[in-house]
Amino acid sequence: MEEAVLRQLFERHFPAWAHMSEDDRAALIRNTAPVSYKKGVCVHGAESECIGILLIRKGMLRTYLLSEEGREVTLFRLREGDLCILSASCVMEAITFDVHVDAEEDTDALLINASFFSQLTERNIYVECSAYKTTVERFSDVMWAMQQILFMSMDKRLAVFLWDELSKTQGNTVRLTHEQIARYIGSAREVVSRMLKYFASEGIVELSRGGIRILDKGKLRGFI
Amino acid sequence: MEEAVLRQLFERHFPAWAHMSEDDRAALIRNTAPVSYKKGVCVHGAESECIGILLIRKGMLRTYLLSEEGREVTLFRLREGDLCILSASCVMEAITFDVHVDAEEDTDALLINASFFSQLTERNIYVECSAYKTTVERFSDVMWAMQQILFMSMDKRLAVFLWDELSKTQGNTVRLTHEQIARYIGSAREVVSRMLKYFASEGIVELSRGGIRILDKGKLRGFI
Numbered sequence: 001m002e003e004a005v006l007r008q009l010f011e012r013h014f015p016a017w018a019h020m021s022e023d024d025r026a027a028l029i030r031n032t033a034p035v036s037y038k039k040g041v042c043v044h045g046a047e048s049e050c051i052g053i054l055l056i057r058k059g060m061l062r063t064y065l066l067s068e069e070g071r072e073v074t075l076f077r078l079r080e081g082d083l084c085i086l087s088a089s090c091v092m093e094a095i096t097f098d099v100h101v102d103a104e105e106d107t108d109a110l111l112i113n114a115s116f117f118s119q120l121t122e123r124n125i126y127v128e129c130s131a132y133k134t135t136v137e138r139f140s141d142v143m144w145a146m147q148q149i150l151f152m153s154m155d156k157r158l159a160v161f162l163w164d165e166l167s168k169t170q171g172n173t174v175r176l177t178h179e180q181i182a183r184y185i186g187s188a189r190e191v192v193s194r195m196l197k198y199f200a201s202e203g204i205v206e207l208s209r210g211g212i213r214i215l216d217k218g219k220l221r222g223f224i
Numbered sequence: 225m226e227e228a229v230l231r232q233l234f235e236r237h238f239p240a241w242a243h244m245s246e247d248d249r250a251a252l253i254r255n256t257a258p259v260s261y262k263k264g265v266c267v268h269g270a271e272s273e274c275i276g277i278l279l280i281r282k283g284m285l286r287t288y289l290l291s292e293e294g295r296e297v298t299l300f301r302l303r304e305g306d307l308c309i310l311s312a313s314c315v316m317e318a319i320t321f322d323v324h325v326d327a328e329e330d331t332d333a334l335l336i337n338a339s340f341f342s343q344l345t346e347r348n349i350y351v352e353c354s355a356y357k358t359t360v361e362r363f364s365d366v367m368w369a370m371q372q373i374l375f376m377s378m379d380k381r382l383a384v385f386l387w388d389e390l391s392k393t394q395g396n397t398v399r400l401t402h403e404q405i406a407r408y409i410g411s412a413r414e415v416v417s418r419m420l421k422y423f424a425s426e427g428i429v430e431l432s433r434g435g436i437r438i439l440d441k442g443k444l445r446g447f448i
Contacts, residue, residue, distance in 0.1 A: 065367075065370070065371060065374065065375075067371075067374070067375035071374075071375065073374055092360070093357075094357050094358075094360040094361045094363075094364065095360060095363070095364055096361075096364040096368075097363075097364050097367035097368060097371075099367075125349050125350060125353055126349060128353055128357075129349055129352055129353035129356060132353060132356035132357050132359075132360050133317075133318050133352075133356050134318075135356075135360045135363065136316070136318040136319060136356050136359045136360060136363065137318045137320075138363075139318075139319070139321075139359065139360070139362075139363040139366070140318065140319055140320040140321050142363070142366065142367070142370070143289075143321035143323075143366070144320075144321065146289070146297075146366070146370055147289060147291075147321075149374070150289065150291070150295075150297055150373070150410070151289075151291035151295065186374070
């Protein structure tokens with residue numbers, strides 16, 4: 001990738017760029033490599049070595065917890081322009097947990113290698129600060145997810161999820177499988193299917209192979 | 225409180241102290257007041273104004289989520305020497321959630337007022353960085369709690385909790401009510417009581433008014 005393109009991307013999405021010396025900028029560019037992940041691929045596993053910081057250029061990553069029994073709970077998703085810090089948790093002293101990260105779509109990203117990033121945070125407080133600040137933003141996402149999972153009844157959770165998806169896509173159809181939805185909202189496929197059938201019987205949604213079409217937004221809103 | 229005492233406390237427990245100017249140190253001391261909370265008192269509520277940063281001198285604070293129906297889920301506890309940052313969430317841009325904080329025991333603390341702290345983080349990157357780093361440490365605590373709540377079966381959760389309490393107190397007795405334990409592990413009192421009765425029937429614990437005496441550590445360990 002051309003250096004000018006990298007510089008532009010860092011300037012826009014790497015918060016401490018303005019506070020870095022020209023030497024450190026050059027070193028950052030040398031220690032960054034383009035990576036691509038096919039949809040569904042594991043980007044970072046709880047037991048795998050930590051790869052480094054990812055700056056997403058295209059696509060989407062999903063961060064989740066995985067239980068010993070294989071149950072997944074989605075924490076948050078990252079999109080274009082977002083930094084994935086938890087894939088470098090090994091070099092961040094204050095992060096003592098580990099998560100899984102999958103490519104939710106075909107994803108292109110820039111990978112800053114972990115040991116270089118670690119050195120950079122040690123010599124530049126602005127880099128360290130922005131890494132922790134970004135992590136705290138993800139903490140906020142996790143707290144939101146946790147409240148959904150712990151406190152909301154299933155109908156409300158599903159309604160909130162469909163509502164959020166609608167506002168993202170600006171259409172009437174949510175193109176996800178019941179399995180995918182179950183993962184997003186930390187539930188089981190059977191539970192989601194049952195609740196969707198109930199929503200269909202109430203005339204709120206129409207279920208088809210292509211996804212879930214929302215027929216009555218007002219009624220859906222009523223569950224939230 | 226004497227200035228020399230305050231200086232000593234900040235030097236030991238306020239990570240950015242070494243990176244502050246003498247002027248800022250003096251201002252920090254002027255903007256700090258001793259506070260005391262009786263056991264059971266609410267220190268910070270989700271709807272209340274945010275009070276500022278607390279440096280705990282004695283006692284214990286409990287941070288928890290509260291559902292609309294009144295269900296509590298404990299996230300972490302803070303002890304002597306710990307900084308409570310989430311009680312100043314309003315001045316931390318990256319924190320978009322809110323939690324409840326109660327005094328778990330009679331607690332003495334130093335309160336750094338929120339608006340001064342906000343100004344200080346703006347002009348001193350080390351203060352900002354340490355505040356975010358401390359928040360990320362709490363993120364780690366929350367992730368631990370979340371995995372317990374989401375993935376562990378009740379018997380395991382209770383056994384882990386009793387085991388942790390034992391190792392803290394160095395005795396054989398956990399002096400907490402079933403209600404308190406339920407709060408800590410994010411469950412209901414009835415569920416805890418039922419499981420404790422089961423543990424008692426297995427000869428693992430002995431229940432009395434004063435608390436829960438562990439009779440068989442080996443068996444308890446077997447649940448973990």
